[in-house]
Amino acid sequence: MQLKVKKADGSIEQYLHTKVIGTFSNALALIEEPNVFAAEQFADAITFYLYRRRGVFTVSTDEIHLMAQAVLSATGYENAARALNEHRLNRRMKRGRIEVVDGYEADSGNEPAGLCRWNKTRIVENLVGKDKIDRNMARAIASSVEQKVLNLGMTRIRRSLIAELVAADTEAFLIVSKQLQFAV
Structure with missing residues (x-):
């Protein structure tokens, strides 16, 4: 089963584990604490969770974002979770303009x-x-x-x-x- 991601514009893409790793890497870099190993571990946890859900084959980018924030907060990186959210909102506002x-x-x-x-x-x-x-x-x-x-x-x-x-x-x-x- 290949997991699909529903984007904000309504399009559907394949789930890419590497994009989740990139999200965590970027979040940690935003607070000047780059840690690729941690990013990979956090992404592994989300990917494992998503593939273990029964009968759910599509996930939204918002759900993935919220999961990433939860993982960062639960592992002591609350400031990275805030930075990630702020970065996402800024990009959304820039795109909208x-x-x-x-x-x-x-x-x-x-x-x-x-x-x-x-x-x-x-x-x-x-x-x-x-x-x-x-x-x-x-x-x-x-x-x-x-x-x-x-x-x-x-x-x-x-x-x-x-x-x-x-x-x-x-x-x-x-x-x-x-x-x-x-x-x-």
Whole structure:
């Protein structure tokens, strides 16, 4: 049985244990106490629990987040739990503020030609559908692009810039993937 994760945007993905490890690693790094061993142990506990639940094959990102907070708090890392929650809320607020524009109309006095909300899932779907890239790699590329977009701190970003970021990250990920295949 492969566990599925329901994302905030309603999309469904495979559960990835490594993402949970990353969540704990990031939480511990936020409080300047990086500990990969602890992150792996905490993630193992959550993964074990999730796979032992009978008849439940889908879990939401909110549930995983709450479990991570509970594990951190129960193991003496209350400040990491708070930092993780604050980090998540800040990212959610930043995502909510970002608007993607197609460009600007020449006659409109700086009004955007087309406007929509930021949605990382669109990048994933385009990479999978149009470029035939593996879904897990597409998710990694989209996450990398999203991090760059969030780091820009802009509330409006051109679709053409996003396309350039996607193209550059896709190329980089494919090169690394190819190198890893030859290394094995």
